[in-house]
Amino acid sequence: MSDAKTVKLVDESNATQSELPLISGTLGPACVDIGTLYKDTGHFTYDPGYGSTASTKSAITYIDGDKGVLLYRGYPIEQLAEKSNFLETSYLLLNGELPNKTQFEAFEHDITHHTMIPESLTSFLNGFHRNAHPMAMLAGSIASLSAFYHDELNVDDPADRKLAAIRLIAKMPTIAAAIHRYSVDRQQRYPRNNLEYVTRFLHMMFEVPSEPLELNPVAAKALDLLFILHADHEQNASTSTVRLVGSTGANPYASIAAGITALWGPAHGGANEAVLKQLEEIGSPDNVETAVKRAKDKNDSFRLMGFGHRVYKNFDPRAKIIREMCHKVLNELGVKDPLLDVALKLEEAALKDEYFVERKLYPNVDFYSGLIYKALGIPTEMFTVMFAIARTSGWIAHWIEQHETPGSRIGRPRQIYTGADVRDYTAADKR
Numbered sequence: 332m333s334d335a336k337t338v339k340l341v342d343e344s345n346a347t348q349s350e351l352p353l354i355s356g357t358l359g360p361a362c363v364d365i366g367t368l369y370k371d372t373g374h375f376t377y378d379p380g381y382g383s384t385a386s387t388k389s390a391i392t393y394i395d396g397d398k399g400v401l402l403y404r405g406y407p408i409e410q411l412a413e414k415s416n417f418l419e420t421s422y423l424l425l426n427g428e429l430p431n432k433t434q435f436e437a438f439e440h441d442i443t444h445h446t447m448i449p450e451s452l453t454s455f456l457n458g459f460h461r462n463a464h465p466m467a468m469l470a471g472s473i474a475s476l477s478a479f480y481h482d483e484l485n486v487d488d489p490a491d492r493k494l495a496a497i498r499l500i501a502k503m504p505t506i507a508a509a510i511h512r513y514s515v516d517r518q519q520r521y522p523r524n525n526l527e528y529v530t531r532f533l534h535m536m537f538e539v540p541s542e543p544l545e546l547n548p549v550a551a552k553a554l555d556l557l558f559i560l561h562a563d564h565e566q567n568a569s570t571s572t573v574r575l576v577g578s579t580g581a582n583p584y585a586s587i588a589a590g591i592t593a594l595w596g597p598a599h600g601g602a603n604e605a606v607l608k609q610l611e612e613i614g615s616p617d618n619v620e621t622a623v624k625r626a627k628d629k630n631d632s633f634r635l636m637g638f639g640h641r642v643y644k645n646f647d648p649r650a651k652i653i654r655e656m657c658h659k660v661l662n663e664l665g666v667k668d669p670l671l672d673v674a675l676k677l678e679e680a681a682l683k684d685e686y687f688v689e690r691k692l693y694p695n696v697d698f699y700s701g702l703i704y705k706a707l708g709i710p711t712e713m714f715t716v717m718f719a720i721a722r723t724s725g726w727i728a729h730w731i732e733q734h735e736t737p738g739s740r741i742g743r744p745r746q747i748y749t750g751a752d753v754r755d756y757t758a759a760d761k762r
């Protein structure tokens with residue numbers, strides 16, 4: 332590839348030429364800097380799904396969709412999955428380097444001592460119907476944290492930014508467990524400081540007074556791994572939402588609450604819940620062929636949930652890890668789930684089908700994760716909440732990076748206007 336530093340734009344609409352700078356990062360495609368395009372040419376660019384548009388520079392995560400590569404601060408996801416844990420990975424995303432022992436212990440101490448939530452947040456939760464969707468309760472609860480911590484919301488103060496990051500990472504599991512227990516009409520459980528992050532969450536979710544909770548280490552390890560795999564993913568829809576909201580100067584809790592609502596959509600984080608419901612709807616490996624046929628039918632809105640990805644045109648590296656883990660966890664937990672056979676048959680059928688091969692549609696991170704959550708006893712409606720717990724580390728890392736970047740401006744895209752041309756108001760009796 333040439334080392335040209337500009338691209339020439341020949342504008343035949345007004346017989347002009349302009350040169351636009353090419354910007355390269357550490358890895359990945361170079362970007363044409365169009366910051367002065369409108370000033371120089373009077374034209375906007377048009378890219379409604381941002382398929383070819385970089386919205387920012389970031390040092391947090393790198394994805395190569397063709398090669399199926401995912402790096403958190405340069406470390407391959409496969410190595411972090413094998414050797415790290417979710418809290419250490421969260422430290423890495425936030426600080427850019429893996430922590431040494433002292434740094435990790437200090438970080439873990441901070442997180443552990445911010446896990447409690449205000450008691451009045453409990454009354455807030457009690458205002459919902461018991462069958463409210465957990466994502467609705469989560470979005471509302473996280474946005475409400477701004478009301479509890481309004482004295483430490485100076486987005487320009489690094490100490491306030493760090494404290495918000497600690498509070499969000501620490502309190503998400505407590506709030507998620509409180510939401511689950513409210514929906515099953517059980518009293519909330521306080522976080523136990525003597526437990527590590529994921530075990531503490533499982534304890535708050537499932538502990539009952541009638542008998543001691545047998546916490547299977549396989550479950551905690553599996554959930555910790557799922558949290559690592561879901562922690563960040565570059566400029567996906569919910570992270571871009573957090574950055575856009577953050578660009579207005581909104582406080583971190585409001586920004587993360589916006590990310591939660593964006594994640595909820597079935598085209599994004601809501602897919603893990605949709606996958607399980609779809610596998611249940613398909614019901615048996617014998618019905619897989621019909622499901623694949625429907626997914627290919629342009630007149631049918633049915634899509635194979637958990638398949639396809641805007642960036643990965645190869646296997647999602649996270650899906651590969653989760654797929655292997657799924658077999659291991661179900662075996663170790665002694666869970667026989669007939670839906671796993673449906674999933675395997677669906678994957679096999681799709682990966683052989685020309686429609687999916689041609690469009691490079693592979694299983695993504697959401698295809699198998701729900702089967703593991705189900706095996707851990709997590710209710711289906713809580714699956715996207717699990718995703719949100721993990722992605723909070725990535726979201727807040729991006730929110731902080733954005734505020735640490737000098738010259739960051741409010742995000743304000745333009746448009747192609749297709750409405751009525753200018754016209755005069757007509758009196759009601761003349762319409």
Ligand code: SDX
Nearest residue numbers: 564567598599600602626634635636637638639640641690
């Ligand atoms: C996540 O961005 C991220 O990084 C997200 C994420 C993260 O970690 O943050 O990775 C998490 O959101 C994963 C994606 C979870 N969503 C799903 O599993 C929902 C099912 N997938 C699709 O909705 C879709 O694949 C998307 C939304 C994921 C991607 O949409 P794109 O990039 O806009 O792709 P497209 O809709 O333009 O599809 C291209 C073609 C189309 O066919 P043609 O018009 O070319 O004939 O592929 C078809 C689509 O109809 N297609 C599918 C399909 N996904 C795409 N056809 C059937 N089933 C599918 N699942």
